[in-house]
Amino acid sequence: DVKVTQSSRYLVKRTGEKVFLECVQDMDHENMFWYRQDPGLGLRLIYFSYDVKMKEKGDIPEGYSVSREKKERFSLILESASTNQTSMYLCASSLGAGGRRNEQFFGPGTRLTVL
Amino acid sequence: AQKITQTQPGMFVQEKEAVTLDCTYDTSDPSYGLFWYKQPSSGEMIFLIYQGSYDQQNATEGRYSLNFQKARKSANLVISASQLGDSAMYFCAMRKRTGANNLFFGTGTRLTVIP
Numbered sequence: 001d002v003k004v005t006q007s008s009r010y011l012v013k014r015t016g017e018k019v020f021l022e023c024v025q026d027m028d029h030e031n032m033f034w035y036r037q038d039p040g041l042g043l044r045l046i047y048f049s050y051d052v053k054m055k056e057k058g059d060i061p062e063g064y065s066v067s068r069e070k071k072e073r074f075s076l077i078l079e080s081a082s083t084n085q086t087s088m089y090l091c092a093s094s095l096g097a098g099g100r101r102n103e104q105f106f107g108p109g110t111r112l113t114v115l
Numbered sequence: 116a117q118k119i120t121q122t123q124p125g126m127f128v129q130e131k132e133a134v135t136l137d138c139t140y141d142t143s144d145p146s147y148g149l150f151w152y153k154q155p156s157s158g159e160m161i162f163l164i165y166q167g168s169y170d171q172q173n174a175t176e177g178r179y180s181l182n183f184q185k186a187r188k189s190a191n192l193v194i195s196a197s198q199l200g201d202s203a204m205y206f207c208a209m210r211k212r213t214g215a216n217n218l219f220f221g222t223g224t225r226l227t228v229i230p
Contacts, residue, residue, distance in 0.1 A: 108158055
């Protein structure tokens with residue numbers, strides 16, 4: 001059974017803290033993605049990666065960075081957390097290269113609260 | 116620029132009835148893919164159905180079908196014989212452009228099935 005896991009379901013951090021959100025997939029997928037989801041705004045892409053050590057900015061990269069040292073793991077980093085980064089964070093992976101292969105498989109999400 | 120529009124923030128349907136969730140898109144790329152996802156209250160995104168821009172027939176997956184009208188740039192999701200477990204958020208998404216692996220999501224529609 002395909003699986004994407006995220007390190008935490010719920011996380012509470014303080015303003016200014018460095019925050020790491022981890023995502024692991026076991027499907028040998030090339031592509032991995034980080035989204036944030038806010039009410040009324042849908043899912044917005046923060047960063048994605050199409051290969052180990054490769055990354056591209058999504059639509060809202062400001063305030064975030066990512067790391068992909070191994071194919072199965074994609075980390076989202078908030079260098080200095082701020083209250084406007086309180087949100088649901090979703091990780092996804094896909095095989096890619098067109099058609100149904102672009103189907104993304106999602107993790108359960110991490111609800112981050114920054115106080 | 117690519118754009119996905121879901122104009123119905125919320126919908127209600129009686130159990131066992133059919134319901135249509137609207138999705139319109141805008142792209143200048145001749146090759147694209149459209150996806151629908153379901154997000155129950157647990158938070159995980161579940162893939163429902165896929166339609167490729169060159170597919171001749173409308174996609175169907177069990178009780179889900181996609182009413183694809185290419186000239187009108189619409190890709191509405193039809194759920195037949197609604198069940199209480201269909202209550203969830205539903206997101207329409209589009210592969211952004213040829214060769215890209217990331218998806219662009221709409222803002223979602225919250226469906227509530229009434230017993």
